[in-house]
Structure formats: C-alpha cells, structure tokens
Amino acid sequence: MFEIFTRLANWLAYDLVGLNPDTKLGSSLHFFIEDTSKILFLLIVMIYLIALARASLNLERVRAYIQQKHRVMGYVFGSGFGAITPFCSCSSIPLFLGFTSAGIPLGITMAFLFTSPIINEVAVIMLWSLLGWKFTLAYIVIGMVVGIIGGMILDAVKGERWLKDFAAKAYQAAASETREHEHEVDVPEAPKLTLAERHQFAKDELREIVGRIWKWVLIGVGLGAALHGFVPDGWFAENLGSGQWWSVPAAVFAGLPLYSNATGVIPVMESLIVKGLPVGTTLAFCMATVAASFPEFIMLKQVMTYRLLAMIFVILLANFMVVGWIINGIGPWLFAGF
C-alpha cells in the first residue's frame, strides 16, 4: 500500500537527482523523501478523519466522565483521555485547575497530563507507518502505564499537600463536596453538530496541527535519514552491547535536555532501532525527550511548589528507566521477527 512512496523516492533520488543507491548520501536522501512523503500524506488524511469523529468531545465532557469513575478506574480514564483529547500545551494550566477545582485527585489529573504528550494521533500514525502495529501497541500501553503509575504514586505520597495555596484550597473545597454526593455527576450533552460543522472543525484542526508539526517532521526525518545513511548497521549493537543496564539511564539523561514533541522523535527512533539500539533503551530516550520538558515544568510552577515539581520529575525519570529495563528484558520475545 505504501509502495507508491518508495517509487516516488526512487524516482526523485536516483533518476532525477542521479544519486547512486549504494552511497551514503543516496540512501539518506531516499529515506528522507520516502518517509516525509508517506508521513505527511498519512497525517493529512488521518488527522482530518479523526477530527471529524471527535468534534463533539470537549474538556467539560471529559472531566465529567472522569469524575464519574471510581478511584482506580479514574487513573486509567485520566490517562486514556489524555491520549485522545486534543489540547494545546499552553492550556495545561487552565486544564489542571479546571480538574483540580472539580475535586479530581491530583494523581488522576497528572495521569492525564503525563500521557497527553506521549500519545496522540500524530505519534500513533507515525509509529504505525514506520515501525508496525506491534511496536505501536507496545508504545501506547507504555505511555498509559507511565501516566497511570506516575499518578498513583503522586496520590500515594499525598502530593496535593504541595500544591500552591489557591489550588490546594480549591481542591479541598470541591473534594469535600464530592464526598457528600459521590459520583453523581452529569455528563453534559454532546453538542449536536451538523456534518458541515464537523467538516469546519476538522479543517481547522488539520490546518492547526499540520502548521505546527511539519517542521518537526522534517527535522525528525532528516535526523533519522542522516543516522540511516551514515551510521553503519548494527553500530549500536556492537558498541553498546546487547543493552547493558546503564544504557537505559544514559538514554534518559541524554533525552532530558532535548525538547521535542513525539513527531520529531519517532523517525529518529526508527533509525536507532534499525541500527541496533535496544528497543527499551530507545523508548526510554524517546519518553525522556517528549514527556519531561522544561517548558512544561516552568508552566506547572504556577500551580505547584518546587517540592512537588521535583517529586514529579523524579517519578517520571524512574518510570522511564523501569520501562526501559523491562522492555529490554522482554524485547527479544516481544518483537521477535521485528
């Protein structure tokens, strides 16, 4: 089905530009053309279709769904809605306060915010087209587990004690009220949208998202293409062995100062894996780049004390490492024939 993009790349890189497929530059350029054309095509089609379907999902409804759930399911739903709800990172503070002031526990709100940058439709589409369904499924499960476990730990240590005063008060007030009328929240009705309104919404979403991420696709695929052409196959496997334990924390710390969204990292991940970097190490690197970003932390500073921020930071890092080690351990079995 995707063969047309290979042909396009053959034609452009080898026939038109006249590069030799066996040279580093030739294979890099081929990779770049094939992947950017494929990814951009898929993104445009899929973002539009997904936006059509979720036009009537708004944060008020999501919040009510989460409030209805009992505690344990709350984490799963928080994380799941974080994955599917469209929301811009500049809205994280109003969203955080909107959840908190409705009495939703800190850990559930954070499960939403942890998972949100890791899983979104763009990441899933790219993973699927580059690395196949098995890997995509593993990525989704891991992204949700990181959010759910992270949120549970935060609640277990009663992290809400270290919210900024105004946020803590709003939470306390709402939480004591909810205890009296437990789980009696009505989900607001879905706005009834005509097909034309859905189309308008999807068109706006498409323009907004593609306008925001196209640069990241080019940078990510460009880096991936350079790795693809210039790093010999199996280089990581030879130099980092078959996943020494320290390669995971090393990958996490290497990913931390890099700030990218999932779109930019996934093409790089593909190349890293093909070149022999263990899957768990690669995932740990990816999560650290995407989910622990300093701009995000600076924003959260408006509602949290340093103590809580530091705690969240440590929980995230620990989660990434554990995930990396586990996947490295079961990887050969999980991705047999990958």
Added chain:
Amino acid sequence: MKHVEVLGTGCKKCVTTAESIERVAQELGQSVEVIKVTDPAKIMAYKVMSTPAVAIDGKVVHSGSIPERNKIVGWLES
C-alpha cells in the same frame, strides 16, 4: 465602554486574540478596554479550561480558540 478580558496563560494565540479584538473594535469605531488576564487563579475563577477564552463585562463568551471575526463583531455590537 465594554470591558473585555482575554484569558490565557500567555501563549501566542492569546496575544493574537487580544489584537484582533482591538482591531475589530477600532474598525467599528467602538472604544473598548482589552485586558489580558494571565493569573491562573483568576482564570480558574472564570471556570475556563481551554484558552484563549474571552470574557465581556465579566461574562465568558468564548473559549478554546482564536475567535472568528464575525463572532467578535457580534459581541461588540450587542
């Protein structure tokens, strides 16, 4: 004079929203006061979860996107 507040924690979209409201008001020859509200506690008090949001004379009329021109005209003329 209408008292317009643009709620948002300071992203680019919020700035664009405030600017387009000011521009439309000028075109209509209306005098408005446009204030950017970035304080999270105030935004929470308005119960807004997606920004940029717009409140006119203390009442939220819009949230979650840069408002379209005809919407702005509607608010200012009502």
